Amino acid sequence: MARLALGVDFGGTKVLASVVDVDTGKVMGTGKKKTDSTDGPEELMQRIFDVARKAAGKAGTEMGDITGVCVGIAGQVDVERGILVGTANLSRSVVDLPMAKLLKDELGIPAIIRNDVQIAAAGEFRFGAGKDIDDFVVVFVGTGIGGGIVRNGEIVAGSAGNAGELGHTTVQVGGRVCGCGAHGHLEAYASRTGMTRAMLGELRRGRKSVLSEMMPDLDPADPAVAPFKSGMIREALKLKDEMVREVIDEGGTYLGYGLANVVNFLNPTRIILGGGVIESVDAYFEAAETSTRKQALAHAGQAVQIERAGLGDFSGVIGAAVLAADAATS
Ligand SMILES: [Zn+2]
Structure with a gap:
C-alpha cells in the first residue's frame, strides 16, 4: 500500500495542501485557498484545516490513513516546539501560535511545522532538481x-x-x-x-x-x-x-x-x-x-x-509530506 502523507505550503498569496505518495513523490489530491493578511490565528488555522480536508477528499483517502502532516510557513518557526513565532509577510497578529498541537488536535495525526523554503528544499532534494x-x-x-x-x-x-x-x-x-x-x-x-x-x-x-x-x-x-x-x-x-x-x-x-x-x-x-x-x-x-x-x-x-x-508549484507540498512521513516514522 502507498505511504501517504499530507504536505501544506502556506505562502504569501495562497495555501496549498496535497496528499502525497512519499515513495514516488506523486501528488494524489490537492486543496488550495487564497491567504489573507488580515487573518487572526483562528482564521489562519481554519484555512489550513479546510485545504487539508479538501486534499484528503480529492485523494479519496481518510485522515486516519495518512501518516502525518507537515505545514511549511513563511515565517519564524520554532521547529522543536512546533510553534509559529511570527511572520513578516503574512498575518502580523499571529504570534507564538502552537500550530503543531492545533493540527494534531484537529486532524488527529502526527504534526510538525517547518519554514516554507525548507520544505521546498526537501521536495527538490528528494524528487526535484536536487535529487x-x-x-x-x-x-x-x-x-x-x-x-x-x-x-x-x-x-x-x-x-x-x-x-x-x-x-x-x-x-x-x-x-x-x-x-x-x-x-x-x-x-x-x-x-x-x-x-x-x-x-x-x-x-x-x-x-x-x-x-x-x-x-x-x-x-x-x-x-x-x-x-x-x-x-x-x-x-x-x-x-x-x-x-x-x-x-x-x-x-x-x-x-x-x-x-x-x-x-x-x-x-x-x-x-x-x-x-x-x-x-x-x-x-x-x-x-x-x-x-x-x-x-x-x-x-x-x-x-x-x-x-x-524541478517540481514547480509543488516543491513545497511534496517536501512537507516527505518530512511529515520521516518524522512520523523516526
Ligand atoms: Zn527583512
Missing part, C-alpha cells in the same frame, strides 16, 4: 524571498530554525524598508512585492507603462496594492514595456548580488531557483544569473550551476 546531488541551495522568489540549504544530504535548519533566510540579508546599506522592518534587505528589491513597489513608484512619477492600460483601476498611490502577478509582468515584457523591463533587470541584478554572497560564503554545487517570477519571467532569471556570476569570486561564480526548480 542527484547532496549539496545545494534553493531560493524561492514570491511575495518574499526565502532560501533553504542542503549540505551533505541534510537540510540545514540553523540553531533557531532560520538558516537560509536570504531575503533578509542586506544588499544595500540604509536602503529600502523591508517587510521585517529593517533596511536594505534583498527582498525589498528583488521580490515581487519589492519590484511592484518600484513599479508603482515609477508610475507615480508619471512614467508611461502598459501596466496602466492592463490595470485601468490601479491607483499607484494606494499603499494596499497587491504585488503584481508574474503572468502580468511577463505580458508587459512581451509588449516591450521599458519601465517594467528596467525594474525586472534591477530586481534580477539584486537577486544576483544576494546569490553571489551565497556562492562566496557556502560555495554550493548548485543553486535551484523557484517561484512564479523565476518560472515565467526569463529576463529576471537571466539578470540574476549574469549578476551572480559577475559578483561572485571568479572560480566559484563560473562553476556554480544555476537551475530552475
